[in-house]
Amino acid sequence: MVPPCLFANGPYKKSKSRRDAKICPNCKSTIINEPVEPIVRLTKLKFKPEYWEYSDYHHFLNAAENKVLKKKINMWMPWQTDHLPPAGHICIGSSHGWLAYILRNNCSLYLYNPFIESSSMAYLPLPPIETLPPIISSRRRLNIDSTSSSSSIVTEFMIWKHMSLVSALDVSHNFFRKVVMSSAPSPFGADQDSRCTVMAIYGQEDPQRLAFCRIGDTSWTALNSPLTDSYVDLLYFSKTQLFYALTHNGYVESWNLSDPSSPERSLAISTMPPKLQPTMNNHQQSVRSHDYAHTTMYLAESSEELVMVLRHKCFNRGVFPFSVVAKENTAAFDVYKLDFVENKWVYVPSLCDRLLFIGQNHSVSLSANDFPGLRKNSIYFAPENVGSDSDGAPEGCNDLGVFNLEDDSLQRLDLEYMEPSPIWVVPQI
Template sequence: MAPCNSYSSGSWSSLPNELLISVTKVLPNAEDFVRFGAVCRSWHSAVTKNNYCKTRHMPWLMMAETSPKSKFRRFYSHSEDKIYRFMMPEARERLCFGCPGGWVATVGKDSEVHLVNPFIKATIALPSIGTFISPMGNFSPEFKRISVIRKICVSISSKSPLNLKNPNFFAVALYDMGWRLAFTSPRTRGWTKILCNWWPYFDATFYKGQFYLVNHYGAVVALDFRRQLVKKIASSPDHYHFDKRYLVESSGELLQVIRTLESSLEKAAPERYRTVRFCVYRLDMSTRKWERMENLGDDSLFLGLNTSISVVASELIGCRPNCIYFADDICHEYSDEIVGRGHDMGVYSLADNSIEKHYTGVSQSTYSPPMWVPPFLW
């Protein structure tokens, strides 16, 4: 849309500022928010961080690298069925993890760790993982990149922007294939190891001011930073067929999502594995018991190599309710895959157990497959 001026747009550029602000607060996606501000100077004045509703924007799919030399990363917008490019040299040849607030945690072959936000062009350095990882013999840097860190989770809120001048948050790393834990913050020079007895871990999330983790067996623990240990919160739900487990906050409750794969014994097959089922459980914090959820109501989940996301589908254009949007995060279990991960993506309906594609293109990587990132502009 071309910019307008007083000669071409007349009364459109003279609309009351209060009306313009009201419109910006109900725009359904980030793309429309940016376009609104590009119309003319008066409309641009209404495009501020105070008027940007972060909860109304469907997560974007951050694609795998097109080339190891590329300084750009592509982001797929479902609401427009369109791909956007962002300058992101900090993610080049790095293992990436999607985080709240539009942030992406990156881990390089040099063991350096950063938080990068491509939407606001900001970078925060975290201590190197070389300060706490165990020796791994004569393995290549490429192998260490995909094998040391299973996930990085941060205590950044999606509801308020991070103070870039004085960032105050914690980061937790699941490392040594999830068998060990460590935490850090921008204010410290290293990582602090955590004594854990309930390992290995699959996933972590920041829920009501505390980090929670789920282990291989489905038990959930809470982190105690002061005592530098974990405390068991709940045992596993009665569900024994699984390949991946996730934790996610949805409508104020803590959910455990179980993902089941179907695997091929033929190693030469281009698609050695595919997702066939999801099961969802909610944790009753008063009884510490899991309850099976047959549907998510108007909510939908976004799972992958990112902090799991829950959204209200009716508030987002093109988002299907009672569904799980999943990306391919089966990295470590199939690390010998030559082509890379990225083919096992889709939308799972809890209503009829069907699976459809949410992205029909090809985007694969041996170390950093596609993942979900909320498009936050501030």
């Protein structure tokens, strides 16, 4: 795997050596070819008073060094005439060092790279949400606040199956499940950007479907599949140069989008891996087969293998003791790789020197040899849902930690209440 690159003049990491560095011709920034520790994005930290200035900063936690980094928020879009309020956007995905956002006020979509200092290069617009099938129409109206006499433009959407208009705020919270890219958009020119394909799981309600676009497209292209259940995860598998989509029932299908005008679909496998293995002890089996256990599935690429990660959760009221809703906390993980020849899932008891980062992000596998501060044979996990539940608490927002496959141990990161939930991002250009 090619190590990520970080602009050395950014506020996150400074290299003591300029060896193997090159200069970006567009912004004259230095690019250092060296591994960069994955970080988890913390948009509203509340665990220490000194981080209460969250309205003006993005916060990042360096997982290898356990340090919090911050970056001044400047949400000015080059294609817009005004600044966006810091609280006016929701992060809906992370892929190849870029964050995917949806605006609360009108559901505009864009990609943002917090590690690029040039504002003209850090933002890339995505096609309008109105070009996706569930959106029938949209309208903008003037809303006047009687208490403050202020006014604002409100965007509402007519969505299929709904009998009334839905506000942009409601749509922005739960319309997208995941957004991934085939590669990082290049900062060196639009010709490179045209090769980057963006794929998303979308839908206001089940079943959630698939759509894709390329950087620069004016509309999304919806993908049609005979599968009827919702999609739960996406992955771009660099070995085959195909997208893989996972459904709620465990079906995995591949999508060849090299020709955007003619997408090619193929069913990779239609069976789920088993939850239990003969080598598991009684405790391991009880966690995975408990009546109140719930399993979430992810796709990842590790050592050129397509793997499925099973995340086993159990209900726990201890995280939010004043909530009437029991919260799910991660209890264990299992990893399986897909045998394309035998068309079956094979249990992987160890990742060896590899480690995985999973959550709302595009799942990432790295070598622990490149990051001495991280633990090999481990899974770093963050919440997979960036929205909030009905009682106002972020869904699973504290479900953040490290699971070691060797001894089945789990250590939670010492972070308190956060809103929105954090998301992993691996810096690279």
